[in-house]
Amino acid sequence: MILGLPTNSLPVTRPTLSSFKALEAECLHQFGVASRKTDCRGSFIKLTWFRGLKDRIVLTDDIHIQMYVKCHIMLLFGTILFGDKSGAAMH
Numbered sequence: 001m002i003l004g005l006p007t008n009s010l011p012v013t014r015p016t017l018s019s020f021k022a023l024e025a026e027c028l029h030q031f032g033v034a035s036r037k038t039d040c041r042g043s044f045i046k047l048t049w050f051r052g053l054k055d056r057i058v059l060t061d062d063i064h065i066q067m068y069v070k071c072h073i074m075l076l077f078g079t080i081l082f083g084d085k086s087g088a089a090m091h
Helices: 020-031 047-056 062-081
Strands: 044-046
Touching: 020 062, 044 047, 047 062
Parallel strands: none
Antiparallel strands: none
């Protein structure tokens, strides 16, 4: 409802990644870089990891542009749309 998305069909959901290994594998798949344990808090990734990765990406081709946009979207989700009280991590 917040984003004005239709709610009359199946929800778009995914299982929560609760282990560090699953989170690490997903980061490697989505961003080409695996997160470290120090970049995580349980099943949360610290937003500083996304900021640092976004700052290091050189926009040389479509793959790097997509990684940059994914980082930007994750930061928007973690800070503006679905931020928690800490404002420091993203589930």
